[in-house]
Amino acid sequence: MADEMQLNNISENNFEQCLKCSICTAYCPVSGVSPLYPGPKQSGPDGERYRLKDPKFFNEALKMCLNCKRCEVACPNGVNVGDIIQKARMKYYTGKPKLRDMMLANTDFVGSMATIVAPIANFALGLGVSKAVMDTVMAIDKHRTFPSYAATKFESWFKKHAAAEQDKYSKHVSFFHGCYVNYNYPQLGKDLVKVMNACGYGVHLLDKEKCCGTALIANGLYGQAKKQGETNMESMRQAIAKGRTVVTTSSTCTFTMRDEYHHLLDMETGDVREHLTLATRFLFQLIDEGKLKLAFRDDYKKRVAYHTACHMERMGWVVYSTQLLKMIPGLDLVMLDSQCCGISGTYGFKKENYETSQKIGEPLFKAIAEANVEAVSTDCETCKWQIEMSTGVPVLNPISIIADALDVEKTIELNKNRIIVLRN
Amino acid sequence: MKFNTVVMGGGLTGLTCGIALAKAGQRVAVVATGQSSLLFASGSLDLLGYDAQGAPVANPVEAIKTLPESHPYNKVGDVEALAAEAQALLAEAGVKTTGQATANHNRLTPIGAVKPTWLSLDGYLTIDGDKLPYNKVALMNVIGYLDFPTKFIADGLRQMGADVEIKPITLPELNEARKSPTEMRATNIAKVLGNEDIVLRLAAEINAKAGDAEAILLPAVLGIKEDVLAQLLKKQVSKPMHYVATIPPSVPGARMQALLRKRFEALGGTFLNGDKVVAGELAGDTLKSVETEKLVGTKLEAENYVLATGSFMGRGLVSDYEKVYEPVFGLDVDYIAERPEWTHDNVFEAQPYMEFGVKTDAQLHVMKDGNVINNVYAAGQVLSGNNKVKLASGEGVDMLTALAVAKNILK
Numbered sequence: 163m164a165d166e167m168q169l170n171n172i173s174e175n176n177f178e179q180c181l182k183c184s185i186c187t188a189y190c191p192v193s194g195v196s197p198l199y200p201g202p203k204q205s206g207p208d209g210e211r212y213r214l215k216d217p218k219f220f221n222e223a224l225k226m227c228l229n230c231k232r233c234e235v236a237c238p239n240g241v242n243v244g245d246i247i248q249k250a251r252m253k254y255y256t257g258k259p260k261l262r263d264m265m266l267a268n269t270d271f272v273g274s275m276a277t278i279v280a281p282i283a284n285f286a287l288g289l290g291v292s293k294a295v296m297d298t299v300m301a302i303d304k305h306r307t308f309p310s311y312a313a314t315k316f317e318s319w320f321k322k323h324a325a326a327e328q329d330k331y332s333k334h335v336s337f338f339h340g341c342y343v344n345y346n347y348p349q350l351g352k353d354l355v356k357v358m359n360a361c362g363y364g365v366h367l368l369d370k371e372k373c374c375g376t377a378l379i380a381n382g383l384y385g386q387a388k389k390q391g392e393t394n395m396e397s398m399r400q401a402i403a404k405g406r407t408v409v410t411t412s413s414t415c416t417f418t419m420r421d422e423y424h425h426l427l428d429m430e431t432g433d434v435r436e437h438l439t440l441a442t443r444f445l446f447q448l449i450d451e452g453k454l455k456l457a458f459r460d461d462y463k464k465r466v467a468y469h470t471a472c473h474m475e476r477m478g479w480v481v482y483s484t485q486l487l488k489m490i491p492g493l494d495l496v497m498l499d500s501q502c503c504g505i506s507g508t509y510g511f512k513k514e515n516y517e518t519s520q521k522i523g524e525p526l527f528k529a530i531a532e533a534n535v536e537a538v539s540t541d542c543e544t545c546k547w548q549i550e551m552s553t554g555v556p557v558l559n560p561i562s563i564i565a566d567a568l569d570v571e572k573t574i575e576l577n578k579n580r581i582i583v584l585r586n
Numbered sequence: 587m588k589f590n591t592v593v594m595g596g597g598l599t600g601l602t603c604g605i606a607l608a609k610a611g612q613r614v615a616v617v618a619t620g621q622s623s624l625l626f627a628s629g630s631l632d633l634l635g636y637d638a639q640g641a642p643v644a645n646p647v648e649a650i651k652t653l654p655e656s657h658p659y660n661k662v663g664d665v666e667a668l669a670a671e672a673q674a675l676l677a678e679a680g681v682k683t684t685g686q687a688t689a690n691h692n693r694l695t696p697i698g699a700v701k702p703t704w705l706s707l708d709g710y711l712t713i714d715g716d717k718l719p720y721n722k723v724a725l726m727n728v729i730g731y732l733d734f735p736t737k738f739i740a741d742g743l744r745q746m747g748a749d750v751e752i753k754p755i756t757l758p759e760l761n762e763a764r765k766s767p768t769e770m771r772a773t774n775i776a777k778v779l780g781n782e783d784i785v786l787r788l789a790a791e792i793n794a795k796a797g798d799a800e801a802i803l804l805p806a807v808l809g810i811k812e813d814v815l816a817q818l819l820k821k822q823v824s825k826p827m828h829y830v831a832t833i834p835p836s837v838p839g840a841r842m843q844a845l846l847r848k849r850f851e852a853l854g855g856t857f858l859n860g861d862k863v864v865a866g867e868l869a870g871d872t873l874k875s876v877e878t879e880k881l882v883g884t885k886l887e888a889e890n891y892v893l894a895t896g897s898f899m900g901r902g903l904v905s906d907y908e909k910v911y912e913p914v915f916g917l918d919v920d921y922i923a924e925r926p927e928w929t930h931d932n933v934f935e936a937q938p939y940m941e942f943g944v945k946t947d948a949q950l951h952v953m954k955d956g957n958v959i960n961n962v963y964a965a966g967q968v969l970s971g972n973n974k975v976k977l978a979s980g981e982g983v984d985m986l987t988a989l990a991v992a993k994n995i996l997k
Contacts, residue, residue, distance in 0.1 A: 238899070478858065478880025
């Protein structure tokens with residue numbers, strides 16, 4: 163009876179476990195920079211008590227939450243503060259997304275259109291006059307530099323130059339490349355293919371890949387996010403059925419599909435979750451289990467600072483990327499204090515958020531300037547835009563650093579011998 | 587993932603142990619579940635404030651000799667030497683303190699009480715005996731900051747014979763922050779007061795309001811990551827100025843957490859933030875590996891393991907209606923079987939449950955089903971036999987047992 167009472171007392175998102183200690187507030191990037199935001203404790207568990215009684219207690223200020231989840235990492239009692247806030251937004255907010263928000267959220271559609279006319283799009287997006295129009299008409303802040311669009315999508319490059327060779331490998335992975343690799347920075351996808359191939363893995367695209375939906379969720383387009391999510395899950399299930407792990411190069415896409423699909427969109431992901439992983443984690447685990455060895459170039463030398471993206475922190479996977487990077491003998495890796503860069507996907511692009519966004523990132527930009535490094539490494543593409551725009555220091559995904567430092571021939575050789583040794 | 591030692595718990599105990607081991611050249615991982623009780627820290631560290639009879643202690647090193655045999659201090663060895671080592675470890679991490687293990691000083695609590703303590707952070711108000719070094723002080727507070735009960739503090743100061751004037755201070759930025767009054771917490775104020783320019787203007791505001799006071803007292807609302815700005819303000823204020831502890835969340839506590847973590851990582855340590863150990867593989871009397879919630883499919887393997895998961899608040903101990911247990915490994919726990927005996931009706935009496943904790947041998951090895959596990963140690967508040975509230979011994983037990991465990995591991 164007593165045990166039963168305790169068990170039945172567990173609420174969604176551990177809501178009832180909040181001690182009211184305010185530690186979440188101390189680690190919220192918005193609270194303290196933006197005084198109109200009521201903070202994670204008020205917006206989350208405190209407000210939820212009232213909202214449970216009457217939805218009219220919902221307040222639009224909850225839109226100011228970045229969904230960075232740092233409150234959840236800080237909470238000593240395992241309360242999913244960020245999820246409580248996001249769920250409340252989904253449940254109670256009745257407003258419709260603006261055209262601007264729909265444009266920013268539809269990374270897939272806008273990306274497809276823009277890559278077709280990439281030179282014109284990049285030129286136009288860079289023009290002062292376009293920026294002014296976007297600023298006044300669309301409320302996309304004029305200070306922002308839009309990530310440039312690639313002339314050739316990653317998918318097109320892959321089909322033309324890489325796909326045919328992938329079947330010759332004995333082991334295989336599927337690659338969820340995400341919008342960023344596809345439309346803005348195909349080089350990261352090429353780097354992933356280079357590294358995986360050197361490790362003896364063929365790389366394959368998913369049957370159908372849609373944007374993971376993180377920007378759709380952030381902009382209130384939940385139905386569309388779920389629809390795209392179902393397509394992705396179905397494609398991943400097909401890959402998993404073939405015995406393939408699905409690897410990614412984006413911490414946010416990974417977090418969205420592994421955790422937010424289930425927590426926020428109520429999707430069933432249990433059968434996919436452990437087969438979907440960051441490429442750095444995939445490689446580290448193989449090395450850790452003695453199934454893979456990497457060889458690096460003798461002449462590789464670089465001083466790099468690692469920035470912990472918010473969703474990477476929430477997943478608890480920083481150690482995979484950093485331990486992998488630490489294997490490169492010529493890499494001098496500096497750990498930056500884990501803190502939000504302020505961009506939070508589409509948040510920082512909106513005119514009304516620009517100032518807050520830059521204020522949040524200020525301590526990080528200062529730390530990067532003081533670190534005296536050639537590059538910053540992070541697992542998140544939107545952090546990359548924010549850091550590059552705000553500091554001028556180039557930002558590289560860990561996979562790109564591995565690809566650059568890797569001695570491909572030696573790595574292939576090492577793992578060939580391994581297989582022979584194992585067979586003997 | 588292989589380490590020499592895996593420390594479970596990222597608070598004062600875990601980080602102290604991690605730093606000591608990493609400094610000796612070990613490859614160490616600290617697994618930290620959310621923020622620790624450092625966020626509730628007062629800005630002073632206790633070694634032993636009261637003896638077993640409840641009398642204030644003047645010389646902790648001497649008084650510790652009178653504690654019952656069950657107290658964890660009896661397992662650490664040379665208390666005085668370890669206390670000095672702890673103070674040096676803090677200083678090396680950038681946490682400067684004043685005080686010594688052979689002579690307590692008094693601190694002022696956030697509700698104006700005076701209590702004996704071992705170390706206080708640099709810049710804090712410390713009191714020798716029961717008299718303030720000033721006849722007239724100005725107790726300043728940021729307008730809108732609610733976690734600093736000025737009336738109680740002023741009354742406490744007046745009882746020590748001082749003339750106290752309460753003076754509200756503010757700046758345009760602080761007024762702006764008050765748009766969200768519930769967020770006027772110490773840590774948010776520290777974020778607002780986060781650059782040199784604003785600290786200089788705060789100094790000007792303080793100087794303008796100081797009147798004829800001999801000294802200024804200010805809530806500890808500066809320096810959430812480092813104490814550069816807190817020191818700068820002290821220099822810019824034209825009269826002696828001291829910080830006074832606030833109600834949590836604690837700015838100096840957040841700073842200690844940040845500085846200790848930074849020191850640990852600078853020594854090559856791996857800090858797994860927001861993760862927790864959920865299971866372990868025991869083979870006889872040896873722990874082979876542990877698994878964490880987030881690193882699914884990756885075992886953490888080490889020669890030694892340290893349990894620094896804290897007491898009930900840190901979830902190092904859990905209770906239900908029938909029992910008290912250690913949730914990760916199901917280790918042997920010292921507690922009273924009869925549930926009604928766990929608590930005292932009078933909340934101000936020493937509460938028996940405060941002394942519950944895991945059983946250890948003389949080297950601080952933990953036990954399971956009566957057998958010693960030879961490569962798992964416990965340190966800090968998860969240990970049995972210490973009522974940190976009654977004895978005012980929390981941080982001392984944390985740091986000294988952590989250092990003792992590090993020494994046992996390095997032997």
